[in-house]
Amino acid sequence: MSAHIRAIRLVNFRNYAGATALLSPGLNVLVGENAQGKTNLLEALAFVVSGSSPRTPNDSEVVRWGEGFVRVEARVVDGGHERRLAVGYAPGSRKRLTVDGAPVESLARYAAGVAGVRAVTFFPDDLRVVKGSPSDRRSFLDALLSSLRPAYARAAAEYARAVQQRNQLLRRIRDGLSSERTLATWDRKVVELGLVLLEGRAAAAAPLDEHFRASMRALYGPQKAAVGYSYSATPERYAQALREAHSADIERGITSVGPHRDDLRILLEGVDLTTYGSQGQQRLATLALKFAARDYIRDATGQDPVLLFDDVMSELDERRRDYLAGCFLESTQAVISTTNLRYFEPGALRRARVLGISGGSISQTTKSGVDNGG
Numbered sequence: 249m250s251a252h253i254r255a256i257r258l259v260n261f262r263n264y265a266g267a268t269a270l271l272s273p274g275l276n277v278l279v280g281e282n283a284q285g286k287t288n289l290l291e292a293l294a295f296v297v298s299g300s301s302p303r304t305p306n307d308s309e310v311v312r313w314g315e316g317f318v319r320v321e322a323r324v325v326d327g328g329h330e331r332r333l334a335v336g337y338a339p340g341s342r343k344r345l346t347v348d349g350a351p352v353e354s355l356a357r358y359a360a361g362v363a364g365v366r367a368v369t370f371f372p373d374d375l376r377v378v379k380g381s382p383s384d385r386r387s388f389l390d391a392l393l394s395s396l397r398p399a400y401a402r403a404a405a406e407y408a409r410a411v412q413q414r415n416q417l418l419r420r421i422r423d424g425l426s427s428e429r430t431l432a433t434w435d436r437k438v439v440e441l442g443l444v445l446l447e448g449r450a451a452a453a454a455p456l457d458e459h460f461r462a463s464m465r466a467l468y469g470p471q472k473a474a475v476g477y478s479y480s481a482t483p484e485r486y487a488q489a490l491r492e493a494h495s496a497d498i499e500r501g502i503t504s505v506g507p508h509r510d511d512l513r514i515l516l517e518g519v520d521l522t523t524y525g526s527q528g529q530q531r532l533a534t535l536a537l538k539f540a541a542r543d544y545i546r547d548a549t550g551q552d553p554v555l556l557f558d559d560v561m562s563e564l565d566e567r568r569r570d571y572l573a574g575c576f577l578e579s580t581q582a583v584i585s586t587t588n589l590r591y592f593e594p595g596a597l598r599r600a601r602v603l604g605i606s607g608g609s610i611s612q613t614t615k616s617g618v619d620n621g622g
């Protein structure tokens with residue numbers, strides 16, 4: 249069986265001064281009124297599993313206002329084995345990541361599942377993956393691939409820096425401060441790193457498409473859905489395309505070709521959902537992409553990631569809600585927030601662990617069903 253989170257402790261995490269929650273395998277429901285801390289608890293679960301927040305690149309934001317540090321601990325059960333994870337951060341110092349008390353020096357390694365557990369998250373902002381800009385879709389792909397391979401995460405970070413430096417050089421050439429001959433060195437570096445990204449993304453494209461189609465069939469309907477990678481230059485043509493763009497790039501002062509210009513196209517019956525999708529279609533396609541990510545991780549690792557989904561039920565019709573509740577119940581572990589328990593049918597709730605969230609505290613309600621959790 250795949251790993252699941254048995255318990256989490258939050259200290260100074262957003263609106264939580266100090267709180268503990270026990271979780272079960274299968275479905276866990278966080279219920280509470282608006283602005284009580286449901287989203288923050290889901291974020292804390294992702295924070296302790298991956299070492300950073302999926303909602304903000306700025307760690308200081310998760311530190312409770314007026315406090316000097318944040319700490320989140322979790323106990324993860326993997327087969328018969330239990331691991332203790334902890335992420336601590338004080339603004340101005342390095343983030344501290346530990347597994348069973350031993351420091352993990354590299355965030356990329358921690359994020360790529362060193363602790364034996366991964367998460368797929370859904371926050372309302374994630375609708376951007378479908379309706380937002382190409383960079384939102386690239387971030388989705390990069391986060392997924394980084395959660396599987398620290399080498400990919402490192403290449404993505406180095407590639408972004410290399411492109412920035414190349415752009416600076418382009419502007420210097422344009423302003424007559426450097427010679428065009430100096431570009432060749434940067435082209436080589438950019439291509440070397442860019443190819444790591446292109447090859448990783450290309451290898452993921454077909455399985456993601458297959459999983460996305462299957463999820464859309466179940467969530468949306470029989471219409472043909474597809475997700476496809478759209479290149480500014482294919483891996484084979486990349487180096488040449490970069491060379492051919494030299495004079496245009498110098499004129500504009502930006503690198504116009506490479507994985508930082510690519511996109512993921514999300515289609516339903518051939519129609520681009522980014523441009524033409526209805527709200528409901530965009531929402532279901534976002535969810536289907538998240539399930540596709542789950543399936544991709546499962547194929548790659550043999551382990552089910554934990555699903556952390558914020559307020560997914562409210563905008564869906566009853567049939568789709570019931571279908572989703574079934575998926576969550578069958579997951580290794582799903583933690584789902586809601587303002588209203590009526591979005592779950594009674595049979596599903598009986599098999600779920602329900603946690604009440606109010607004003608930054610968590611009340612543990614009992615769970616009749618799969619196990620008694622603790």
Ligand SMILES: Nc1ncnc2c1ncn2[C@@H]1O[C@H](COP(=O)(O)OP(=O)(O)OP(=O)(O)O)[C@@H](O)[C@H]1O
Nearest residue numbers: 262263282283284285286287288309310311312313
């Ligand atoms: N760093 C922080 N320190 C203290 N409080 C914070 C911090 N960041 C956010 N908050 C507060 O936490 C509260 C709870 O937010 P959260 O998004 O978790 O609510 P929620 O229960 O998911 O509500 P909703 O149902 O409206 O989405 C908000 O009032 C927010 O202002």
